[in-house]
Amino acid sequence: MSDKQKQATAYWKENVKYLFILLAIWFLVSYGAGILFKDALDSIKIGGFKLGFWFAQQGSIYVFVILIFVYVRLMNKLDKKYGYDE
Template identity: 80%
Template sequence: MSNKQQHASAYWKENIKYLVILLLVWFVVSFGCGILFREELDTIRLGGFKLGFWFAQQGSIYVFVILIFVYVRLMNKLDKKYGYDE
């Protein structure tokens, strides 16, 4: 395997690692907080609503949008690291 192929392979390996971590965070927030841990979270109130309900209705969407910005920042750093930036 050439150096260029190793470089590209390392880039994609790191990219996939970021994707897996961020999707795992989103899964835990959306499925975990909205469904699995709902009863425990419902003992806490946020703006008059039970926290489990809030995560199911709003929180997972907010987290998803934040994760998009985190992914963009990580990818910009990764592109610079591997010389793929413009």
């Protein structure tokens, strides 16, 4: 295997690792906080709404948008690390 192929393989391994971590966070927030842990989170209120309801309706969307920006930043760093930046 050439050096360029090893570099490309390492790049994609790191990329997939980032994807799995970010998707796990999104799953925990959207499914976990919105459905599984809703009853426990409902004891806390934000702006008059129960926290479990808030996560199910708005919080998971906010977290998803934040994760998009985190992914862009991580990919920019990864591109620079492996020399794929423009």
